[in-house]
Amino acid sequence: DQQVKQNSPSLSVQEGRISILNCDYTNSMFDYFLWYKKYPAEGPTFLISISSIKDKNEDGRFTVFLNKSAKHLSLHIVPSQPGDSAVYFCAASLWSGTYKYIFGTGTRLKVLA
Amino acid sequence: DAMVIQNPRYQVTQFGKPVTLSCSQTLNHNVMYWYQQKSSQAPKLLFHYYDKDFNNEADTPDNFQSRRPNTSFCFLDIRSPGLGDAAMYLCATSRERASPTDTQYFGPGTRLTVL
Numbered sequence: 001d002q003q004v005k006q007n008s009p010s011l012s013v014q015e016g017r018i019s020i021l022n023c024d025y026t027n028s029m030f031d032y033f034l035w036y037k038k039y040p041a042e043g044p045t046f047l048i049s050i051s052s053i054k055d056k057n058e059d060g061r062f063t064v065f066l067n068k069s070a071k072h073l074s075l076h077i078v079p080s081q082p083g084d085s086a087v088y089f090c091a092a093s094l095w096s097g098t099y100k101y102i103f104g105t106g107t108r109l110k111v112l113a
Numbered sequence: 114d115a116m117v118i119q120n121p122r123y124q125v126t127q128f129g130k131p132v133t134l135s136c137s138q139t140l141n142h143n144v145m146y147w148y149q150q151k152s153s154q155a156p157k158l159l160f161h162y163y164d165k166d167f168n169n170e171a172d173t174p175d176n177f178q179s180r181r182p183n184t185s186f187c188f189l190d191i192r193s194p195g196l197g198d199a200a201m202y203l204c205a206t207s208r209e210r211a212s213p214t215d216t217q218y219f220g221p222g223t224r225l226t227v228l
Contacts, residue, residue, distance in 0.1 A: 004155065031213055034216065036219075043205075043220045043222060044203075044219045046216040049214070049216070098144070099213045099215070101158070101217065103155040103157075104155055105153060106155070
């Protein structure tokens with residue numbers, strides 16, 4: 001039972017344009033959402049997060065939007081740069097004696113120069 | 114640079130032959146996690162240590178064990194690897210476990226092949 005879903009395995013975007021990566025979840029008990037970025041041969045690195053009580057969080061070129069009623073979040077990258085090409089994982093945090101992350105399967109973003 | 118290191122990066126083992134994967138950290142974090150990521154799937158938490166306190170996920174097979182001899186090191190032992198255990202194994206750390214804002218720091222992973 002996949003509680004966090006990233007339905008687009010890959011996405012290609014032209015440099016300078018907006019990249020929008022989507023994530024859907026099923027568990028309304030998730031209290032925090034995170035995006036991680038992963039380059040080949042490296043571990044995932046934290047990118048940006050959002051609390052479930054907010055609907056938007058912005059950090060430079062990266063903005064995460066949360067729509068709780070739709071159980072949907074998205075990551076916007078504006079403008080996209082070739083260095084943004086990576087796999088992006090959506091994760092949701094759930095308290096179960098400790099805060100655990102439930103990950104999505106990832107979306108591979110390719111930014112074309 | 115403070116970091117999470119995993120050795121080896123690639124490990125080949127034979128069906129049924131025990132194997133140990135290693136993780137070390139220079140972050141001095143209290144929590145260390147092991148994830149399994151199979152091809153095209155999401156990373157899945159196997160277990161974590163909070164200091165010396167071991168916490169197993171309910172659906173982690175008994176074939177998987179872990180040891181944390183000190184703050185810096187954590188090992189993943191697979192007692193009798195099957196073909197289905199071939200995967201990327203990711204180690205992660207976090208400073209504490211009681212805050213969702215305590216983000217996890219990941220190592221580069223060890224890719225395990227079972228022949």
